[in-house]
Structures are given as C-alpha cells and as structure tokens.
Amino acid sequence: MSEVTSDRPADISTANLIDEIIRMSDFTFDRLPMLDIIAERLVENLISALPDLTGALCEASLTSLDYTPMGKIIDDLPVPTFLAIGTGKPFVGEIMLVVDQTVLMTCVELMLGGTAKNIDTDNTDDFTAIELGFGERLASAIFAELERSLSVVGSANLELDRIETDADGAAIAKKASLCARIRLTLTMAGHSGIMDLVVPYDALEQILPDLGKIYFGDRMESKNSWQELIGTQIERATMDLEVVMARQTFPIQKIMAWKPGDTIDIGIEEGREASIICADTPMFKASLGKRNNGYVAVQITEKLETQEEHEDGSDNN
Secondary structure (H helix, E strand, O other): OOOOOOOHHHHHHHHHHHHHHHHHHOOOOOOOHHHHHHHHHHHHHHHHHHHHHHOOOEEEEEEEEEEEEHHHHHHOOOOOOOEEEEEEEOOOOEEEEEEOHHHHHHHHHHHOOOOOOOOOOOOOOOOOHHHHHHHHHHHHHHHHHHHHHHHHOOOOEEEEEEEEOOHHHHOOOOOOOEEEEEEEEEEEOOEEEEEEEEEEHHHHHHHHHHHOOOOOOOOOOOOOHHHHHHHHHHHHOOOOOEEEOOOOOOOHHHHHOOOOOOOOOOOOOOOOEEEEEEOOEEEEEEEEEEOOOOOEEEEEEEEOOOOOOOOOOOOOO
16 A cells, blocks of 8 residues: 655645745845844843842843834734833834743842742733833843943933833734844743843934944943952852851860760850851951940951962961
C-alpha cells in the first residue's frame, strides 16, 4: 500500500510568507541601524536601573526589532493589557510601551517587598488600581532609561502621558501605519516576560537622518553600566561584624575545671576599649557604653588601617 503525504502545511507556510512579502512591499521605509544601538543601550540601562526599583537582579535581552503595521500590534496585545503612552522630544507624537502580565506582576510583588515566587499568570482579570499604580512607576522608570539611551542621537526629554488597559487606548497611529517594535525579554526573580516598545515610523521624522547613520562612538555620559550594577549590589551586601570586648588568658587546667554555674570575671567596664572585627580582620577601635534602654553599645573611636599583602604573600613589615 502506497503512503500518501500532504504538502498542505508547506503550502500554507509558503502562502503566509508570500502574503507577508506583499504586505510589507506596500510600505516605503528605510531600516534604521541606530535603532538597534539604541535598543541595546536600553537593555544595558534596564539591567542597571530595574534592580534599584525592584530590589532584585534583572536580566534583559533584545529579542527582536521589526517593522510592523499598527493594526497587527494591536491584534497581538496580551490579555490583560497594560499600555503606557509616552510623549516628548525627539518623537513627533506618541510612543507606546506594552508590558505583559508576568513582567508587571513580578515587578509589583518585588516593589511591595515580596519574593514574587507565586505569580498567577493565568488570571485574565483586569489589573487592580494598586497594580496599575506600581505599573506607572515601572513605566516611568523605563521611559527615563529610554531617554538616556536616545542620547546617542541627540538630546531627549520623555515623560509618561497616561496608562491604558484596553486596545482602544493603543491607537497612537492608524492601523495601517508602520511602526518600529523593539521587543525585550526581562527576567526577574525566576520569571521571564516580554516588553514591547512601539514607535510609529512617522514619529521618528525629526531624527530619521541620525537613525539612518551608524555611529560607532559613545556619546553617553554615564559610567560603565556593569560598574554601576556591581557597585550598587556591593552597597546592598551585608556582612557580619564581631565586637571583641575583652581577651583573657586562662590556664588549660582551669578551663577544664569549669562547670555550669561558674562565673568568669573578664573585667569589662564602661569606657573600656574594644575592637570591631570583620572576617578576622580588625576594622575599628571602639569604646564600650550603654544606651538609655540598658543595651550595651559601642562607639567607633578609630579606623584601623589594614595591612596590605604583597603579591608574594608577605606583608608590608
């Protein structure tokens, strides 16, 4: 018995590709290489900025940069929908930020001090007023980082105009208008989601000449983003400090004779000098005292210089 195979899936795929080519041929536009650079700068800036907002490390990557009709973007909006509309220089008109449920709810939980371990991404209910309020803070922070990223082509001054939660609010351009869509993937607290930045092609009119060029230099005034990120995380790090209030030497025979209930006099008095140690390294000298609540406290009186070791392991002495 002969086996009959069907080319229908291949035919459908080919037909879709042809339809896409025909559809895109209706648009006259030039691809803008500087948008890729701006998108990469935005990724770097978000990696540094979002941990300050959420208190958690953020991984971001550029998924795609494509040119798509506004109507298709509206059809692809996630449910529930969170849209942030921004305005300002250098754009002519409005731009739109689309944040999916996973990214928004993860950021909301983290900004509220939670761990964002149990995010319900299957819920299709509208966002609450509290969630929209925190989403507004997130959108404002993202627009601020986009403003910094645009400095490679000139000065920028962006601000959040409004928050929308339905597709009608996404009409920042006609459905047939071509838009540049920058899609980023964000990962925080073990959750990954999508964020789209949609800019109508007509809104780029003022900076089209600059976006069509390739600039290899660095016009940004900010420091290296990785240095900023590492510096921020170091400042948030915690370490254990030990206060050594007294040191006494006892014969081993006496120590072996100790038993529960024995009192050991180590001669600690107010004003006595103590030392503060971190990782077995003396850091400060301190004076002992008491607070009004009766707790023992120490007052730092001197910072100790740590001995730097040479590369061969010997110290300065």
